[in-house]
Amino acid sequence: MKNALVLGGTGMLKGLVLKLLDEHFRVFVVGRDAAKFSRLETMAGARAPYLTFMALDYHELGRLEQWVAHLQLMHGPLDVVVAWIHGEYTGVVETVDREVGLYRVSPWDLYHVQGIRASVSSEPKPAVAPNCRYHRVVLGYADVGSQTRWLHHEEIVQGVYDAVMKRRDAVVGTVEPYEGRPG
Numbered sequence: 195m196k197n198a199l200v201l202g203g204t205g206m207l208k209g210l211v212l213k214l215l216d217e218h219f220r221v222f223v224v225g226r227d228a229a230k231f232s233r234l235e236t237m238a239g240a241r242a243p244y245l246t247f248m249a250l251d252y253h254e255l256g257r258l259e260q261w262v263a264h265l266q267l268m269h270g271p272l273d274v275v276v277a278w279i280h281g282e283y284t285g286v287v288e289t290v291d292r293e294v295g296l297y298r299v300s301p302w303d304l305y306h307v308q309g310i311r312a313s314v315s316s317e318p319k320p321a322v323a324p325n326c327r328y329h330r331v332v333l334g335y336a337d338v339g340s341q342t343r344w345l346h347h348e349e350i351v352q353g354v355y356d357a358v359m360k361r362r363d364a365v366v367g368t369v370e371p372y373e374g375r376p377g
């Protein structure tokens with residue numbers, strides 16, 4: 195069984211967690227609110243035994259590091275990490291990469307889900323170890339004729355899922371023109 199970690203998996207990426215369970219991943223989810231996780235657990239139904247939650251603020255890097263080490267000791271190395279991270283950039287991706295690197299030497303895949311601003315940002319990709327295949331998944335907007343709108347959760351989930359299944363970078367929806375994004 196492969197192991198996946200989804201940071202921020204109790205929000206708009208809930209559907210991705212369920213799809214990964216369907217793909218026979220054991221899925222680890224990080225969030226702060228256990229009630230949100232309970233709802234996800236209910237949605238998982240018979241797949242819930244393969245779902246594990248850790249209530250923590252991922253900006254607390256020491257706690258994140260300890261938990262990622264612990265889960266790998268118990269269940270083996272992570273194969274896939276999906277990171278949807280809020281707020282100031284504080285090195286969450288690098289922390290997870292370092293911890294995974296302690297448990298595996300073979301290649302693994304990290305999907306960094308980012309908002310549309312990433313499409314116009316010159317921020318370099320995080321410095322990750324050579325065995326980490328870093329993929330950027332940028333969430334854009336939907337262009338529906340004369341109007342634009344933000345993506346629905348199902349569209350976001352499908353776009354991230356496709357990126358994971360095809361092991362590639364992706365733009366979900368469109369990011370151009372940047373000025374065309376919904377207000």
Ligand SMILES: NC(=O)c1ccc[n+]([C@@H]2O[C@H](COP(=O)([O-])OP(=O)(O)OC[C@H]3O[C@@H](n4cnc5c(N)ncnc54)[C@H](OP(=O)(O)O)[C@@H]3O)[C@@H](O)[C@H]2O)c1
Pocket residue numbers: 201202203204205206207224225226227228230250251252253278280309310333334335343344345346347
């Ligand atoms: N391009 C687009 O169309 C686009 C892009 C981005 C967002 N959106 C929309 O915007 C809405 C709001 O986005 P959102 O990101 O706020 O919602 P979200 O994905 O629904 O929630 C964020 C997720 O991250 C977790 N989280 C947040 N901060 C955390 C922290 N410090 N430590 C650990 N976990 C943390 C949350 O759990 P806890 O609260 O339990 O910590 C939750 O699981 C989305 O529902 C989506 O519809 C659209």
